[in-house]
Amino acid sequence: MDKLEQLSNIRAGEVNISQITDFFETIKGVKDIDTKGSSEHIVNSDNLREDAVINASAEEKELIMGNFPGKQGTYLVVPKVIQ
Amino acid sequence: MSDSTIQEIQTKLNNKEMTCTELVQEKIAAVKASEKNANNSTLENLALKQAAVVDEKIASGQELSGLEGIPFGVKDVYLLKGTIATASSNILKNYRSPYTATSIQNLIDAGAIPIVKENCDQFGHGSTNENSVFGAVKNAHDGSKVAGGSSGGSAVNVAVNSTVFSVGGDTGGSIRQPAGYNKVFGLKPTYGRVSRYGLMAYTSSSDCVGPFANTVKDVALTLNAMSGRDGKDQTTIESNKIDLNNFNKDYDWANTIVGVYKTFINHPSLNAEVKAGFDSLLNQLKEKGVKVKELDFFDGDTLTATYYIIALAETASNLSRIDGIAYGNRAMDKDNLASTYLDTRGEGFSEETKKRIIAGNQVLSVGYSDEIYKKALEVRKGIDAKFAKDFDKSQEGVDFVLSPVSPLLAPAIGDSMKDPLTMYLSDMYTVGFSLGGLPTLSAPFVVPNNVQITAKKGADESILKFAYAVEQAL
Numbered sequence: 241m242d243k244l245e246q247l248s249n250i251r252a253g254e255v256n257i258s259q260i261t262d263f264f265e266t267i268k269g270v271k272d273i274d275t276k277g278s279s280e281h282i283v284n285s286d287n288l289r290e291d292a293v294i295n296a297s298a299e300e301k302e303l304i305m306g307n308f309p310g311k312q313g314t315y316l317v318v319p320k321v322i323q
Numbered sequence: 324m325s326d327s328t329i330q331e332i333q334t335k336l337n338n339k340e341m342t343c344t345e346l347v348q349e350k351i352a353a354v355k356a357s358e359k360n361a362n363n364s365t366l367e368n369l370a371l372k373q374a375a376v377v378d379e380k381i382a383s384g385q386e387l388s389g390l391e392g393i394p395f396g397v398k399d400v401y402l403l404k405g406t407i408a409t410a411s412s413n414i415l416k417n418y419r420s421p422y423t424a425t426s427i428q429n430l431i432d433a434g435a436i437p438i439v440k441e442n443c444d445q446f447g448h449g450s451t452n453e454n455s456v457f458g459a460v461k462n463a464h465d466g467s468k469v470a471g472g473s474s475g476g477s478a479v480n481v482a483v484n485s486t487v488f489s490v491g492g493d494t495g496g497s498i499r500q501p502a503g504y505n506k507v508f509g510l511k512p513t514y515g516r517v518s519r520y521g522l523m524a525y526t527s528s529s530d531c532v533g534p535f536a537n538t539v540k541d542v543a544l545t546l547n548a549m550s551g552r553d554g555k556d557q558t559t560i561e562s563n564k565i566d567l568n569n570f571n572k573d574y575d576w577a578n579t580i581v582g583v584y585k586t587f588i589n590h591p592s593l594n595a596e597v598k599a600g601f602d603s604l605l606n607q608l609k610e611k612g613v614k615v616k617e618l619d620f621f622d623g624d625t626l627t628a629t630y631y632i633i634a635l636a637e638t639a640s641n642l643s644r645i646d647g648i649a650y651g652n653r654a655m656d657k658d659n660l661a662s663t664y665l666d667t668r669g670e671g672f673s674e675e676t677k678k679r680i681i682a683g684n685q686v687l688s689v690g691y692s693d694e695i696y697k698k699a700l701e702v703r704k705g706i707d708a709k710f711a712k713d714f715d716k717s718q719e720g721v722d723f724v725l726s727p728v729s730p731l732l733a734p735a736i737g738d739s740m741k742d743p744l745t746m747y748l749s750d751m752y753t754v755g756f757s758l759g760g761l762p763t764l765s766a767p768f769v770v771p772n773n774v775q776i777t778a779k780k781g782a783d784e785s786i787l788k789f790a791y792a793v794e795q796a797l
Binding site: 241244245247248249250251252253254255256257259260261262263264266267268270273274275276277278279288289296299300303304306307308309310318319320321 | 404405417418419420421422554557624625627628629631632635639643646647648649650651652653655657658659660661662663664665666668669670672674677678679680681682683684685686688691694695698699701702704705707708709711712743744747
């Protein structure tokens with residue numbers, strides 16, 4: 241669990257994932273999958289939008305800044321990265 | 324269009340039997356007075372401003388059209404500029420949306436008025452609407468039972484008429500199942516028909532935006548307003564508007580073939596009352612001349628496992644961005660960045676959400692990715708292939724597949740928290756259609772829960788035409 245906590249960036253506490261991971265055994269047991277006729281249903285790459293830089297409005301910028309969890313005056317405070 | 328609640332309300336507004344401001348005030352009062360715990364926050368000031376604009380239009384002698392003046396609810400996983408969007412979580416409890424989701428903006432552009440952000444399972448993680456920092460949502464018809472989830476608040480608001488319609492989100496059944504538990508219509512459209520831009524992502528490959536409403540026509544009207552290709556969501560597709568002129572009581576029943584999956588109706592966990600209600604509907608359809616064909620399909624355990632493995636992997640990736648650095652409730656005064664992440668996410672997410680993120684990271688890790696995740700993707704292709712065959716009319720395929728929304732009755736509040744495995748397995752009838760990206764309507768044509776009507780991809784209109792005919796016939 242320690243490795244999964246680190247991988248997930250979550251202090252897990254009492255979390256028990258065993259009921260969910262039981263699904264892993266179910267999927268391993270699936271045999272003879274017939275995929276003939278299946279279609280990819282996600283992205284149509286023939287119709288991509290143009291790359292463009294679009295500036296956020298002043299109102300949007302203010303809302304984004306307003307959501308920032310740590311501030312000191314006009315500075316945005318982030319946790320210490322280098323020890 | 325007399326069987327449309329939306330149309331009835333617009334007629335009253337046009338005839339000046341009430342003002343839009345009075346209507347919005349009445350609905351917001353109902354939301355505030357509700358004891359169902361269906362709502363996270365109201366949008367009173369915004370709604371009343373929009374209502375005043377509608378009233379000015381009526382006063383100037385103009386007729387309302389589209390969805391003008393219609394109050395609606397929004398599941399609290401959609402962004403609406405300047406308002407709080409919590410996903411029913413602690414970590415985003417104070418998060419203010421910097422922009423508006425395309426689906427919600429489309430509704431606002433059509434004149435509809437958002438009045439409330441609705442309670443839901445945290446980030447869509449749940450099937451009972453108990454996984455919320457705002458507490459469990461109570462069923463519209465029995466307060467001791469769950470509302471279903473994850474879009475429980477939205478279903479309840481429509482069922483008790485606090486909203487005319489509500490916008491939910493359906494990843495593995497989150498619109499269809501609560502619609503069933505609360506006896507309203509709920510549509511999961513074809514994947515890609517409605518933009519996901521501005522919806523907090525759970526499982527991007529099956530997340531769908533859809534409406535709850537009290538009539539089939541209202542489902543169609545709201546779907547039309549929401550749908551359309553969106554440059555901000557590359558998975559959206561072009562779609563034609565649903566033509567309500569095609570809705571007809573005189574349906575061609577005799578040329579309609581309905582499929583029923585044997586693995587669903589023969590599953591040992593299927594509640595006897597649910598089965599009896601479903602069989603009764605099939606008999607009524609047979610009497611009208613509809614042909615019913617039994618079909619083979621994947622078993623419920625395989626469908627549930629495939630869905631959850633893919634969902635876990637995608638939600639672990641999608642929620643990795645919520646770490647308290649640029650937004651979210653950050654755990655302060657930690658020694659270093661790693662501790663900040665661990666504690667912010669440990670304190671900010673619920674047990675159920677942490678469980679899904681951690682299991683999702685396990686699914687994607689070395690030693691599991693090939694054997695588990697890629698295998699689930701392969702099974703998903705098999706499910707897709709089976710649907711293509713079942714709906715292929717050139718190979719004696721069916722027009723629709725009918726199924727119950729859940730094998731179970733709505734559980735009592737608190738029961739699923741003690742037995743989450745039963746909750747996961749209760750999704751077995753809904754998740755397959757999500758994996759296939761198929762349109763599916765949850766309709767209150769049977770007791771005790773709804774029936775699902777599924778068609779091939781893109782056939783949303785066919786479903787609604789059929790459902791309208793059934794709605795009129797029953």
